[in-house]
Structures are given as structure tokens and as C-alpha cells.
Amino acid sequence: MxxxxxxxxxxxxxxxxxxxxxxxxxxxxxxxxxxxxxxxxxxxxxxxxxxxxxxxxxxxxxxxxxxxxxxxxxxxxxxxxxxxxxxxxxxxxxxxxxxxxxxxxxxxxxxxxxxxxxxxxxxxxxxxxxxxxxxxxxxxxxxxxxxxxxxxxxxNLLNYSFDDIAYTVLNYQSNSDKFTKASQRRVDMIKEYLSLDPELELVLVDAYSDSYGGRWANFKLSERRALQIRDYFVKNGIDASRIEATGYGEKRHIASNETTLGRGKNRRVVIQMQKM
CATH class of the missing domain: 2.60.40.2540 (Immunoglobulin-like)
Incomplete structure (x- = not known):
């Protein structure tokens, strides 16, 4: 006093x-x-x-x-x-x-x-x-x-912050719904953070494919990938209303589809998170 x-x-x-x-x-x-x-x-x-x-x-x-x-x-x-x-x-x-x-x-x-x-x-x-x-x-x-x-x-604090995962690009194995090992670790980090932070009001999950194969098949593949991630989060207790999942197929390539490396970069999911 x-x-x-x-x-x-x-x-x-x-x-x-x-x-x-x-x-x-x-x-x-x-x-x-x-x-x-x-x-x-x-x-x-x-x-x-x-x-x-x-x-x-x-x-x-x-x-x-x-x-x-x-x-x-x-x-x-x-x-x-x-x-x-x-x-x-x-x-x-x-x-x-x-x-x-x-x-x-x-x-x-x-x-x-x-x-x-x-x-x-x-x-x-x-x-x-x-x-x-x-x-x-x-x-x-x-x-x-x-x-x-x-x-x-x-x-007991997490060894990563919101800024570390607020914008994340995940990559898949060729012609598959399975992540690369590095991307699987990343999506697990995001899942854990989502379960802990109620201030995250929106998670955007945008999935893209390469141009290997038919365009419609690639669109459905990207859609399936986006929904797969949303379902993974929901099964781990994340409110479905906080997640928007969209598949874009072959749109918005970020690398050449003429090379294996380029196609690997195009097979991606972008996760963006927004706080209140």
C-alpha cells in the first residue's frame, strides 16, 4: 500500500x-x-x-x-x-x-x-x-x-508460435493423398495449435494439383485433399464452422509442370489462419 x-x-x-x-x-x-x-x-x-x-x-x-x-x-x-x-x-x-x-x-x-x-x-x-x-x-x-x-x-509451452504456422504450404507425394513426412509434421503442429487457441476464428484450406492426368480428375483430387484435412481437424475436436476447405485443381500453378520437381510444388495445400 x-x-x-x-x-x-x-x-x-x-x-x-x-x-x-x-x-x-x-x-x-x-x-x-x-x-x-x-x-x-x-x-x-x-x-x-x-x-x-x-x-x-x-x-x-x-x-x-x-x-x-x-x-x-x-x-x-x-x-x-x-x-x-x-x-x-x-x-x-x-x-x-x-x-x-x-x-x-x-x-x-x-x-x-x-x-x-x-x-x-x-x-x-x-x-x-x-x-x-x-x-x-x-x-x-x-x-x-x-x-x-x-x-x-x-x-510446457509449445516450441512454435502462431506466426510460424499462420501461412503454411503442405506438399503431397506423387498421385497420392498422403503428405510428405515434413508436411505431415506441419499439419500435426497446426492441429495442436488449433485445439489450444480459441481466438483463431477462421482456417482456410486451399488445395491445388499438378496438371499430370485429366483436369476433372485433378480437380476432384484437390477437393478430396482439402476435405481430408478439414475432416482431420474436425475429428481432433476443431469446430467445423471454423474451417473453409476448397479444391482448385490445376489453377494457380506456382512452378512448371514439365519437371518432377515443379509438379511436386504444384501438388500442394495452403493453410491460412486468421485471428479475431
Missing amino acids: ANQANAGIRQYSADLNSSSWQLANDSRLQCTLAHQIPHYGQARFSAKASRKLNMEFELDMMLLPDSYSLAQVRSESPNWRPGNGGRVLADMKLHKQFNPSLPKKVAWTMLSELEQGMSPTFYYNDWYSEQDKISVGLSTARFKGAYQNFVACVS
Whole structure:
């Protein structure tokens, strides 16, 4: 809670009784560890599904900055554990009317400090009274249990993101409804992501053929391929209303049909996904 512990300094932090940490998001797509700061806002550590381990810290303020400035981020001993000297962790940019944030390395360092019983604290000048300073501290009380759950969540995140699969081209074996091995792995990734993300409102499945064989037969083959993928998704719990499947046959070739390699590129399904 805010208090006037030192002249000219307004301090915001949760005390032992009010401190609360919780896993606000716990899925294979995003993990968020949140901490309420009474009368000030909320601190959030977030990691998302990605090829690489990532992390971001955001300070969600009830009153957003009114001008550009810098906040110093320090690791301090909490009031109930005096004696340890503090240290500077980073500077954080405060942009007008935006919640400030910190990148992966600093965010992980702050979590490490909290795990060791230290309190990451932000110091900056008041926007309306430059003579006054504001300090905002993260409490270590009730942190460890929530942090262990957060780490377990992060370790279970998908190792790919929406952007990795939002536009995907799948290829087939010659004159067959079977995918190449690489494409089968890809469609399995898409199926898994679809089952986890309710914000994906539309999946377009467009199938194409090469020009080897009759045009009508190729059109029906592409149609069958598109419906086959839709049915695969539906059987795995995806709502059929979210999927549009269309076969185009020999239309829209992207390579020459005179070569085996070119025909292989034309035998394809394009999957595009759209979020709300």
C-alpha cells in the first residue's frame, strides 16, 4: 500500500498480508505470473509459445505516465528482511500513456532476485511534482509457490508460435493423398495449435494439383485433399464452422509442370489462419 515512509517519496507495495502472486495464464500458448500492487496496478511476467525461450515484464499502471522519463530498477531488501545491500538492475523507459515493460534478460533477473528473497523496486520522479519521487516494490511474500507453477508452465509451452504456422504450404507425394513426412509434421503442429487457441476464428484450406492426368480428375483430387484435412481437424475436436476447405485443381500453378520437381510444388495445400 502507498505510504509516506520518507519525505518526498510515495511508496507502493503489498505488505505481508496483502501480497498475492498468481498464475493468471496457464496454457501451452502463454504463461503469465501476476502480482497486485495495492493502489497502483499490477506487475506481470509473461512468456509465450515460441521457437526460442522468451520473457517480458510489464508494469500495468492505474495512472499511465504523462511524459517521457526513466525509472531506475533496483533489487532491494524487503522491509522484513533488512541488512542486505541493494543493486541496480536496469533503467526502464516510461513513455507517455503506455505501460512500461522490460525485455527477457532483465525480466529473468528480476525473477531470480525475487526467488532469492529480494524485492525489485522501481524509482522515478512524479510526473506532476518533480520534487517528489515514487517507488514501486514487488513483494517476495507468497512468491515461491506461484513462481514454481510459472516455471512449470513455461517448460510446457509449445516450441512454435502462431506466426510460424499462420501461412503454411503442405506438399503431397506423387498421385497420392498422403503428405510428405515434413508436411505431415506441419499439419500435426497446426492441429495442436488449433485445439489450444480459441481466438483463431477462421482456417482456410486451399488445395491445388499438378496438371499430370485429366483436369476433372485433378480437380476432384484437390477437393478430396482439402476435405481430408478439414475432416482431420474436425475429428481432433476443431469446430467445423471454423474451417473453409476448397479444391482448385490445376489453377494457380506456382512452378512448371514439365519437371518432377515443379509438379511436386504444384501438388500442394495452403493453410491460412486468421485471428479475431
